[in-house]
Every structure is written in C-alpha cells, then in structure tokens.
Amino acid sequence: MALPYYVSPEQMMQDKAEYAKKGIAKGRSIVAMEYQDGILIVADNPSMSLNKISEIYDNIAFLGAGRYSEFENLRKAGIRHADLKGYLYSREDVTAKSLANAYSQALGTTFSQEVKPLEIEIAVVAVGETAQSGEIYRISFDGSITDERGFTIIGGRAEAITLFLRDRYKAGLPLAKALKLCKEALENSSGQTLVIPNLEVAVLDRNRQGRKFRRLTTDEVTSLVNQR
Amino acid sequence: MDLKFRGAFQDFGSSFFDWLSTHHPDALPSGHLRTDSGGNDKSQSLAVPHGTTVLALKYRDGVIIAGDRMATEGYQVSARRIDKVYKVDEHSAIAIAGAAGPCIELARLLQTELEHYEKLEGSALSTDGKANKLSQMVKGNLPMAFQGLVVIPIFVGFDLKRNEGRIFKYDITGGRYEETDYFSTGSGGKDARTTMKKLYQTDMAEAEAVRTALEALYDAAEEDIGTGGPDLIRGIFPTAKTVTSRGVIDIEESRIRQTVEQLINTRRRGS
Numbered sequence: 001m002a003l004p005y006y007v008s009p010e011q012m013m014q015d016k017a018e019y020a021k022k023g024i025a026k027g028r029s030i031v032a033m034e035y036q037d038g039i040l041i042v043a044d045n046p047s048m049s050l051n052k053i054s055e056i057y058d059n060i061a062f063l064g065a066g067r068y069s070e071f072e073n074l075r076k077a078g079i080r081h082a083d084l085k086g087y088l089y090s091r092e093d094v095t096a097k098s099l100a101n102a103y104s105q106a107l108g109t110t111f112s113q114e115v116k117p118l119e120i121e122i123a124v125v126a127v128g129e130t131a132q133s134g135e136i137y138r139i140s141f142d143g144s145i146t147d148e149r150g151f152t153i154i155g156g157r158a159e160a161i162t163l164f165l166r167d168r169y170k171a172g173l174p175l176a177k178a179l180k181l182c183k184e185a186l187e188n189s190s191g192q193t194l195v196i197p198n199l200e201v202a203v204l205d206r207n208r209q210g211r212k213f214r215r216l217t218t219d220e221v222t223s224l225v226n227q228r
Numbered sequence: 229m230d231l232k233f234r235g236a237f238q239d240f241g242s243s244f245f246d247w248l249s250t251h252h253p254d255a256l257p258s259g260h261l262r263t264d265s266g267g268n269d270k271s272q273s274l275a276v277p278h279g280t281t282v283l284a285l286k287y288r289d290g291v292i293i294a295g296d297r298m299a300t301e302g303y304q305v306s307a308r309r310i311d312k313v314y315k316v317d318e319h320s321a322i323a324i325a326g327a328a329g330p331c332i333e334l335a336r337l338l339q340t341e342l343e344h345y346e347k348l349e350g351s352a353l354s355t356d357g358k359a360n361k362l363s364q365m366v367k368g369n370l371p372m373a374f375q376g377l378v379v380i381p382i383f384v385g386f387d388l389k390r391n392e393g394r395i396f397k398y399d400i401t402g403g404r405y406e407e408t409d410y411f412s413t414g415s416g417g418k419d420a421r422t423t424m425k426k427l428y429q430t431d432m433a434e435a436e437a438v439r440t441a442l443e444a445l446y447d448a449a450e451e452d453i454g455t456g457g458p459d460l461i462r463g464i465f466p467t468a469k470t471v472t473s474r475g476v477i478d479i480e481e482s483r484i485r486q487t488v489e490q491l492i493n494t495r496r497r498g499s
Contacts, residue, residue, distance in 0.1 A: 055347050079347050083244055087340045088255060211343075 016117045020141040023119025024066045029155035030123070031185060032063060034134045034171065035178035038127040038206045042182040044190070045200040053202045055213035057082040057094045059127045061204055065155030066120035066141075074103060074122060096126035100137035100145060108143025117141050121154040127204035127212050131172060134204075157189040164188050175203070176227040183225065196221050244344035245337060245365055257333040257379075258372050276377065277306040279331055280454040282313065282323035283412035283420050283444055284384045284395045285428065287437035290472035291384040291393035292479075294441045295323045296416070296449060297464050298456025308456065309464050315476040317342045320358055320385035321469050325414030327377040330369060334379055338362055355387040359396045359404055367402025380413050386471050393471060416448030416455035423447040434470065438479060441468060442487050458488045 028044040030052055041063060043052040054062045054075050062078055064071030081102055086094045103122060111117045118141050126135040136148040151169055153161040164185045173181065179201065187194050201216040208214065216224070248255055282295035295312035298305060306328075313323045314335040322338060324331035341361060346352045353361070362383050369379050383396040395407040410428055412420035423444040432440065445466050449457030458465050465488055468479045 049350075051350065054350075076348055079344065080244075080247060083340050083344045083347075084248070084252070084255075087244075087248075087336065 013112075016111065017142060020111075020117040020119050024121050024141065025156050027066050027156045029153055029157050029161055029186060029189065030063045030065050031151065031153050031161065031165075031182045032061075032123055032125045032136060033151040033165075033169065033173075033178055033182055034132065034136075035173050035175055035203075036131070037175065037203075038212065039125050039134050039136075039204040040175065040178045040182065041125065041202045041204075042179065042186065043200040044186050044194060044198065046198045048197075051200060053200055053215075054079075055202075055211065056099065056124070057086065058091055058210060059204060059206075059212045060094070060096050060099065061125050061202065061213055063123040063125065063154060064120060065122070067118070070118045071120045071122055074106070074120070077106070078103065078124075096124050096135045096137065100124040100139060103139050104143045104145040106143075107139060107141060111142040121158070123152055123154050125152075125204065127206050129206060153185075160189040161185045176224045179221070179224050196225065242345045242348040243361070244341045245361065245368075248337075249368070256368065257330040257337065258369055275301050277301050277310075277328040278454070279310065279312045279325050279328050279414065280456070281412065281414040281416035281420055281445060281448045281452065282325050282382055283410065283417070283424070283441060284323065284382050284407075285410035285424060285437060285441055285444075286393050286395065286408075286430075287432045287434060289393075289434060290386045290470060291395060292434075292437050292441050292468055292470055293321050293323050293382065293384045294445060294466055294468035295325075295414075296445050296456045296466050297459075298454065299328050300454045303453075305456075308459065308462065311467050313467050313469055314339070315469065316358075316383075317346070317352065318475050319352075319388065319471065319473075320355070320383065321471050321476050322362070322381050322383050324379060324381045325417070326379040327372075330372060330377055330379050331381075334365060334369070334381065337365060341365075354389070355385040355394055358385060359383055359394075359406075362396075363398060363402045363404040365402075366398050366400070370401060373400040382411060382413060384471050386473055388473065391473070412444065412448070414448075414455070416445075416452030419451040419455075420444040420448040438468065438483070439487055439491070442466060442484065443491055446488070446491060458485075458492070 030043040032039055032041045041053050045052050050068055052064055056062050056078050062075050078099055081099060082094045120141060122139050124137045128134050136152045137145055138148055138152045139145045151165055197218050201221050203214055204212045277299040279299050280296055284291055284293045293313055297309045299307040299310045315321050316339050322335050378400055381398055386393050395411055397405050397407055397411050410424045427440045449455040465484045470477050
C-alpha cells in the first residue's frame with residue numbers, strides 16, 4: 001500500500017488560500033457605502049434575478065461575491081439565524097455583530113476542515129439610528145472578519161476600488177452623489193462603462209418604518225445618476 | 229431519481245415553520261406539550277385566558293377585520309384590553325379567537341413565516357399560499373385543541389392579482405374555507421354574524437362597513453357574556469384594521485370611539 005504524501009499544514013493552508021483567492025478574483029465587485037440616510041449598496045451584476053444583495057432583517061443586509069451557489073447558502077442561513085432570533089426574543093435583539101460572528105465561525109470552520117475552501121467573500125451591513133452609526137463587517141473565505149468605517153468593497157477588484165474611494169469618499173453624501181461615486185469606482189476598476197440595467201442597487205434607509213431595506217428600480221437608478 | 233440528487237431537494241424550502249418544526253420543535257406554539265396524557269378529559273381543560281369575538285367583512289376597497297378586547301378565564305375577566313387583530317404583512321391580517329397564549333404565538337409565527345419566505349425567495353407568497361400555510365400551522369395545533377387550547381383564526385388578505393379582498397376561516401383540524409362576504413368567530417361569533425347578515429350589503433363604503441362591524445361586535449357583547457362591549461369608563465373600544473390595495477391600516481381609536489358613541493345614542497331609550 002502506498003503511503004499518503006505528507007503535506008505540511010502551512011503548505012496546505014497556503015494552497016487553499018490561493019485557490020480561494022483565485023476564484024474570488026474572477027468575480028465582479030460590490031460596494032457598500034454610508035450615505036446621508038443610511039447605507040447604499042451597489043453591485044456590478046448583469047443578472048436581474050440572481051441577486052448579490054439581500055435583505056436579512058429590519059436594518060441588516062447581506063452582500064455576497066464569488067461563487068453564487070456558495071454564498072446563496074450562507075445568505076439563507078443568515079436569514080434563518082435572524083428570523084429565529086427575532087422570533088424567540090425580539091426584533092431589536094437581532095444584531096449585525098452576532099450575525100457577522102456566526103458567518104465568521106462558519107467560514108473559518110469550512111476553511112480549515114474541508115478540502116475545498118469556499119470561493120466567496122461576504123459582508124454584513126447594518127444601518128444605525130443616527131448618521132455614521134452604521135456597522136460594516138467584511139468576512140473573507142477563511143473566516144477573518146474586519147470591521148470597516150464608511151465603506152467597504154468585496155469581490156474581484158476590491159483593492160483597486162478601495163484605493164480609488166479612499167481619497168474621494170466623504171461622510172454624509174446625498175444618495176445621488178453616493179450612487180455616482182460607487183458607479184465611478186466600479187467603472188474605474190474594470191476600465192469599462194457600466195450600463196444601468198447591469199447595476200444591482202439597494203439601500204438601507206433609516207427613514208423607513210420597520211424594514212429598512214429597499215431595492216432601487218432601474219428607473220430610479222437612472223434618474224439618480226442623471227441628477228445634477 | 230438519480231441517487232446523486234436524492235438529497236439535493238430535501239432542503240426545508242423557504243418555510244420558517246417547517247424549518248422550526250424540525251430544528252426547534254420546542255419553540256412552536258404546541259412545543260412542550262405531552263400528547264399522551266389525559267387528552268380527552270374535559271374536566272382537566274386548562275384555565276387559561278381565552279379571546280372571544282373577532283370578525284371580518286368585505287367592502288368596496290377591501291376587507292375590514294375587527295375584534296373586541298376582552299379575554300376571559302372561565303367566568304372571570306382576565307384582561308380588558310388585549311388585541312386580537314394583527315397585521316401579518318403589507319397586504320394581510322389575522323384575527324384569532326381561542327386560548328390567548330397560543331393565539332398570539334400563532335400570529336407572530338405567521339408574521340415571521342411570511343417575511344421569511346419573502347426574503348428567501350425574493351417575492352411574497354400569493355394570498356392562497358398564505359392561507360394554505362396558515363392551515364398547516366393550525367393543523368399543527370390539533371393536539372393542543374384536544375386539551376382545550378383551541379385556536380381559531382380568521383385570515384384576510386388583499387389579493388393584488390385579483391384586485392379584491394378575501395376572507396378565510398378555519399376549523400381546528402386546519403380546514404380552510406373561503407367566505408364570500410363576511411364571517412365572525414369566537415364565543416360571540418354567532419351573534420355578530422346575525423347582525424352582519426341583516427346589515428351587510430355588497431360594495432359598502434368604508435364608513436358604513438366600519439359601522440356595521442362595530443354594531444356586530446356591540447350585539448355580540450350584549451348577547452354573549454364573554455365578549456367585551458365598549459368600556460366608556462376606562463375608554464376601551466374594539467380594534468379594527470382595513471386591508472386594501474394601500475396596505476393594512478389601523479382605524480384610529482378616536483374614529484372607533486365616535487362611531488360607537490353614535491351607535492349607543494341611536495339605541496338609547498327615549499331618544
């Protein structure tokens with residue numbers, strides 16, 4: 001019987017990380033940005049029905065980049081987590097922090113125990129009651145979690161977009177300006193103009209009653225982008 | 229089917245209720261119930277608060293759903309201002325008669341169920357879909373019904389496809405029946421139905437429909453000891469909501485109070 005090859009743990013983790021990063025780099029990017037009334041989320045997504053942005057709970061939304069089937073499972077698990085917590089306790093006890101932690105645990109466990117790591121990057125965002133009190137968590141394929149301020153980018157060209165936005169982002173932008181900035185950032189990194197039907201846009205608007213999540217229609221996005 | 233795919237579609241779909249039933253059955257309204265002991269012994273039926281009369285009636289723009297505020301424990305009043313009418317989602321509402329605890333839990337479960345489905349699937353359930361799901365949930369409560377904890381809901385929804393309001397009634401086995409004009413259930417249900425039978429007309433205006441609903445509840449309170457009438461001393465009045473294409477809207481208390489006071493004045497002797 002042939003002995004199995006020995007692979008050092010360092011080597012194995014490195015290989016897995018490389019594999020996951022390669023998978024994610026192929027995908028398109030998503031930006032989440034705090035604006036005047038909450039959080040704006042813009043995804044470069046040509047599909048009208050396979051969403052990358054989703055409502056989780058009253059003030060919480062989910063962003064997934066990479067392999068659709070993999071983050072779709074996590075999205076569903078997140079909605080179950082939130083709905084169960086809200087049902088057993090109360091709506092106000094459902095927090096982005098606890099959800100982000102649960103995701104981080106799940107991704108971390110999968111990365112270390114499974115042969116194939118998940119080729120995804122996700123973010124959990126929550127709108128706060130006052131300006132600049134939003135929460136943005138970015139969670140990577142290996143479960144590492146970062147708490148971001150102002151804006152975050154996940155997906156293929158995250159680093160390039162972050163560099164572009166670092167100098168241009170200002171707190172408290174009105175919706176139209178924030179949307180234009182996000183669109184420019186996505187275009188700048190990919191080097192091509194994005195047509196509006198290829199943008200998936202949603203907001204967590206703190207001025208809404210109850211559920212804060214709302215998708216913007218193509219018409220709304222068009223008129224916001226054309227606003228002076 | 230190919231063995232490889234056998235597990236693929238055994239997910240719990242998009243139902244919160246089905247998922248909860250498998251993973252957290254203790255969190256269901258029928259949770260910690262033991263079905264093996266003394267199920268049929270009526271004398272042991274638990275003394276818990278019971279909600280009494282609720283009703284729904286169609287009018288020009290949709291449906292009105294309303295209920296009195298009393299909960300009783302046997303011959304005692306256990307609560308004077310409970311609410312039996314709940315908004316479930318943007319276009320549907322539920323009113324429940326029966327054991328108050330499981331009733332309120334069922335309403336919350338249905339709210340979570342519909343929101344859960346909408347978030348997972350990206351679109352809301354059809355009105356029929358909502359009514360059928362509730363039917364399964366009521367059926368799940370059957371073991372409790374045998375122990376005296378009966379839960380009888382009325383479900384109303386505005387069907388955006390058909391552009392009309394719809395009323396569904398249920399029995400304890402989860403049987404689901406659609407009503408064409410109006411319905412009322414609970415201890416004073418029969419009395420409220422009698423009043424609506426006499427006053428109901430198709431395509432009533434909203435004000436007229438509100439008056440009919442309140443008059444039916446008033447009559448139920450007169451004839452049935454379990455139903456609470458308007459309490460002028462404490463200022464407690466029935467609650468009601470309209471379910472239309474514009475959504476589920478509470479009818480303000482001041483408006484209900486005014487209508488009830490007019491009603492009392494017309495009935496006052498010698499006036």
